[in-house]
Amino acid sequence: MRIVVLDDYQRVARGYGPFDALPDADVEVLHEHLDDPDALVAALRGAQVVAAMRERTPFPAALFDRLPDLRLLITTGMANASIDLAAARAHGVTVCGTSLSGSARSSNTAELTWALILAVQRHVTTEDRALRDGRWQTTIGTDLNGATLGVLGLGRLGTQVARIGQAFDMRVIAWSANLTPERAAGAGVEYVDRDELFADSDVLTVHLKLSDRTTGLVGAAELARMKPSAVLINTSRGPIVDRNALVSALTAGTIAGAGLDVYDVEPLPAGDPLRGAPNTVLLPHLGYVTDRTYRVMYQQIVEDIEAWRAGAPLRVLS
Known part of the structure; x- marks a missing residue:
């Protein structure tokens, strides 16, 4: 299974996320933002799972058309206006999020x-x-x-x-x-x-x-x-x-x-x-960028992948 983690500007995803716990997973972490659709498609080609950071990378219907292997899209947060959820459903892609509780x-x-x-x-x-x-x-x-x-x-x-x-x-x-x-x-x-x-x-x-x-x-x-x-x-x-x-x-x-x-x-x-x-x-969109938030987000990204593989996806966005 190929997994791509997007927009890890600070190069911390592997430190926060227990990706090593995923058996038989080929995990690639991208550190630079890809705003060119062709470059993004090339980077995600063959990936069954993509983890997106907030709304940095839009996923419109046209992008789903070009990613036939994609089956699970995870966004940090429990809402993402940049993802066309209807298009995801139409292409058989499950979209899950991550959440923090309380204050x-x-x-x-x-x-x-x-x-x-x-x-x-x-x-x-x-x-x-x-x-x-x-x-x-x-x-x-x-x-x-x-x-x-x-x-x-x-x-x-x-x-x-x-x-x-x-x-x-x-x-x-x-x-x-x-x-x-x-x-x-x-x-x-x-x-x-x-x-x-x-x-x-x-x-x-x-x-x-x-x-x-x-x-x-x-x-x-x-x-x-x-x-x-x-x-x-x-x-x-x-x-x-x-x-x-x-x-x-x-x-x-x-x-x-x-x-x-x-x-x-x-x-x-x-x-x-x-x-x-x-x-x-x-400031460069730092509102959510804290140690506690990153620990929860990356941990839940891995949880989302494990649950999806087990046939019981968590935090599914409607």
Whole structure:
């Protein structure tokens, strides 16, 4: 049985995953991202099992057409918008995921969200570079205490981020299409309408799932409603925020800054205009990249393979 593990950028898959426990398995781990469909097909040719890292590698219907040997596709996480599940079923491919239980599912991304908020508001990366260059105290930070935290999407992750904002004695407000005042109040958060969220927030943080409804939800009009002193944080999915509108707002100074962990295309291309946008902290999609998460994900990848081979697949995505 040939198994291919995709996108192991850090070269840690074999250390975290007990692949040696799989008898008669030929396991190949790819360390570079393959965004060319022909190169991807060549790399996966003959593989019965493929393990994909999050949504880095799309699996549309056309790709399944070209992978006749594929029988099991595993994605880290329990949802992957980049996989055409209907096409997988039509081609006889079982799609399984991996999961974390309880608060662990959101704590790593919530923690990174606050790392970005603090880094942007206190100019952490700017001051780090300045100090290494021999300069001292080149910026002035912005207080969080008494400021307004706007949470776009008050689900499990958004609620956790909101609680931390409350610990900083921030006013916390929230809106999403399905949020009600009662649900917001249950989290100790003030419900506002969409326009108020963008107009009142000093820090606006995005915590929505990517869908047709949320793609481009934060566009030029929404950014224009924000205060010139406000910052935008996105640790959810890149396409929720209109990239070109964000670059324009940052360049014009109509918002004060942004902290981003997610992008329209990942890895972020060398020529992407976000790389040159002012007052930004950019991270390479690290929200879920922690030791605990990797231990669970790679262990469950092997469990998924073993269960599938035994005829009783686990964590099957519908």
